[in-house]
Amino acid sequence: PHFVIDWVEECVSTNTALMENTPADDGRVHVLAAERQSAGRGRRGRQWQSWPDGSLTFSSVWHFARGTPAPAGLSLVAGLAVAQALERFGVVGLQLKWPNDVLVNGEKLVGILVELSTGHARGLAAVIGIGINLRLPPDVRIEAQTGVTDLARALDGDVPSRPALLAAILAELERLCATYASGGFPALKDAWEQRNAFAELPVRISGDHTALEGICAGVDDDGALLLRTDTGMQRILAGDVSLRPL
Ligand code: BTN
Known part of the structure; x- marks a missing residue:
């Protein structure tokens, strides 16, 4: 229907x-x-x-x-x-x-x-x-x-x-x-x-004003990407950012 x-x-x-x-x-x-x-x-x-x-x-x-x-x-x-x-x-x-x-x-x-x-x-x-x-x-x-x-x-x-x-x-x-x-x-x-292509792999997240590198540690309960960086875990919301393998 x-x-x-x-x-x-x-x-x-x-x-x-x-x-x-x-x-x-x-x-x-x-x-x-x-x-x-x-x-x-x-x-x-x-x-x-x-x-x-x-x-x-x-x-x-x-x-x-x-x-x-x-x-x-x-x-x-x-x-x-x-x-x-x-x-x-x-x-x-x-x-x-x-x-x-x-x-x-x-x-x-x-x-x-x-x-x-x-x-x-x-x-x-x-x-x-x-x-x-x-x-x-x-x-x-x-x-x-x-x-x-x-x-x-x-x-x-x-x-x-x-x-x-x-x-x-x-x-x-x-x-x-x-x-x-x-x-x-x-x-x-x-x-x-x-199915995460980059689980535990090094990636770079870039947006218009940001660039962050770290290890892809999966996603959280909101679907935000978790990035393990030198300064701790960063949470990235899907927006105008893109992910690249390093
Ligand atoms: C991307 O990879 O950046 C997203 C591509 C999305 C393409 C689809 S094709 C049907 C729909 N109409 C559009 O203009 N874009 C989406």
């Missing part, structure tokens, strides 16, 4: 469209998928590139009642949901890079952009945008140093159909968002940490 799916040829960005025109909470989950985005957006003002037939790009809107857990954890919830859905298709070695990239063999398979839309009568809405590389064009694929990978490689050419992937990811998002709404991030923390 509860998913409303629009699948369009072209869109500026499915996240932008749903942020500008966020459906009110009618008890259903609204989804916008696009064959092409003319201005796909990534985190931190970056662009997101996708290829017709070679990508799955969509956004969905999730309403949360006032008083539900801190929205910062939602980025991690989204990454975990995508990872768990892809694991069901047989992808092995999936890892999560805080706050919400999904990697295989250290290369990026999925990008996620979570944006919050406030001012709703009963709480807030999260627009969760997901871009999955299914088949990268050859010119992108052969450049070994791009740090990106695709599902074709992860599954040895046997890529599930886009509707099947979409359905599986939405089902997993629904399950994890419900868990998150009732129990917050603690209920999902172990599952996230099991």
Whole structure:
């Protein structure tokens, strides 16, 4: 009863469209998928590139009642949901890079952009945008140093159909968002940490005005990154920061 799916040829960005025109909470989950985005957006003002037939790009809107857990954890919830859905298709070695990239063999398979839309009568809405590389064009694929990978490689050419992937990811998002709404991030923390790409590894966190180095000591009950530094444990909230291995 509860998913409303629009699948369009072209869109500026499915996240932008749903942020500008966020459906009110009618008890259903609204989804916008696009064959092409003319201005796909990534985190931190970056662009997101996708290829017709070679990508799955969509956004969905999730309403949360006032008083539900801190929205910062939602980025991690989204990454975990995508990872768990892809694991069901047989992808092995999936890892999560805080706050919400999904990697295989250290290369990026999925990008996620979570944006919050406030001012709703009963709480807030999260627009969760997901871009999955299914088949990268050859010119992108052969450049070994791009740090990106695709599902074709992860599954040895046997890529599930886009509707099947979409359905599986939405089902997993629904399950994890419900868990998150009732129990917050603690209920999902172990599952996230099991897939942490940088557990106990040296990393650098950089933002517009900050740079911190330390050992990635996992995440806390809010989904904040814990960084063990020379001066003690630092807690970093997912915001305009990025993580790099050292
Ligand atoms: C990142 O890795 O920085 C996040 C990339 C998010 C890409 C998806 S594709 C669907 C949705 N629409 C957008 O414009 N961005 C997200």
